[in-house]
Amino acid sequence: MRGLTRAGKRASEMAFNAGGGAINWFPGHMAAASRAIRDRLKLADLVIEVRDARIPLSSANEDLQPVLSAKRRILALNKKDLANPNIMNMWLDHFQSCKQDCISLNAHSSNSINQLLGLVELKLREAILKEPTLLVMVVGVPNVGKSALINSIHRIANSRFPVNDKMKRARVGPLPGVTQDIAGYKIASQPSIYVLDTPGVLVPSIPDMETGLKLALTGAVKDSVVGEERIAKYLLSLLNIRKTPLHWERLLHRREEFDEDPDDSCEKGSRGSVRRRQRFNNSDALYVQLACQLTW
Numbered sequence: 001m002r003g004l005t006r007a008g009k010r011a012s013e014m015a016f017n018a019g020g021g022a023i024n025w026f027p028g029h030m031a032a033a034s035r036a037i038r039d040r041l042k043l044a045d046l047v048i049e050v051r052d053a054r055i056p057l058s059s060a061n062e063d064l065q066p067v068l069s070a071k072r073r074i075l076a077l078n079k080k081d082l083a084n085p086n087i088m089n090m091w092l093d094h095f096q097s098c099k100q101d102c103i104s105l106n107a108h109s110s111n112s113i114n115q116l117l118g119l120v121e122l123k124l125r126e127a128i129l130k131e132p133t134l135l136v137m138v139v140g141v142p143n144v145g146k147s148a149l150i151n152s153i154h155r156i157a158n159s160r161f162p163v164n165d166k167m168k169r170a171r172v173g174p175l176p177g178v179t180q181d182i183a184g185y186k187i188a189s190q191p192s193i194y195v196l197d198t199p200g201v202l203v204p205s206i207p208d209m210e211t212g213l214k215l216a217l218t219g220a221v222k223d224s225v226v227g228e229e230r231i232a233k234y235l236l237s238l239l240n241i242r243k244t245p246l247h248w249e250r251l252l253h254r255r256e257e258f259d260e261d262p263d264d265s266c267e268k269g270s271r272g273s274v275r276r277r278q279r280f281n282n283s284d285a286l287y288v289q290l291a292c293q294l295t296w
């Protein structure tokens, strides 16, 4: 693990030194948004801190941690469908061993949202009996899936306890910075429970280049801010360090073996239909293999 960390640092240094100028990680609107989030946090009964399941440490906003850890908090590792399940489970064990309520999610999956709502109910059990209004705040770095999560929570909660309010939808988009203002969504009555969507915020200065490049690679920072070439070089260096070209070489080799036996390229589906096994793309593999060698 330590070897991989050192190698990751080396990859980020190489990518960074490739040039491209200084990086401004903190656009103007984030300072105002950070202040507004801190203000509202004082009123929140529960915080859902959304992090990216692929980079659960790098996607933490370190400046907010002292405030967040003093609140009732659920750590939601979102985009679990894009993460390596073995590594993600290791992180879940780690956070749970630190007595932190933690859950891995896919914001578009009803199963995930039902599990999250179960945990929210559990955390708010006592407050639900006492308070007429409760506030759940969703915070996290840009593009981590906060608004998608809120839309799913809103939809599922509304199907369980219909709220008379008009159903609003939070704006979701593939680029960071779509949500610019804090907005509330009512998900229950008696007590009234509101979920607050917040703009994604980063720390004003990212402490090390590797963290910055991981955030860029997973979409928390626009490609143009860091530079497409830097991001691509970092990715290719990581693939190289993890010996991905070697793995692909083996797959290519196996493909040649399949080609020698044409009967092997088909397999029976569960209903007896014959379906073609998905072929490994030879030219893509060779292209990335070559690109990795060039960045080394």
Ligand SMILES: Nc1nc2c(ncn2[C@@H]2O[C@H](COP(=O)(O)OP(=O)(O)OP(=O)(O)O)[C@@H](O)[C@H]2O)c(=O)[nH]1
Residues within 6 Å of the ligand: 078, 079, 080, 081, 082, 105, 106, 107, 108, 140, 141, 142, 143, 144, 145, 146, 147, 148, 149, 171, 172, 173, 174, 175, 176, 177, 178, 179, 180, 198, 199, 200, 201
């Ligand atoms: N694969 C996958 N994509 C997701 C998931 N959750 C959200 N997304 C996608 O991630 C992108 C960003 O989602 P948003 O909900 O807009 O993210 P946000 O955190 O509100 O972004 P900001 O407005 O920058 O704060 C969208 O393209 C979503 O469809 C998930 O669990 N898995």
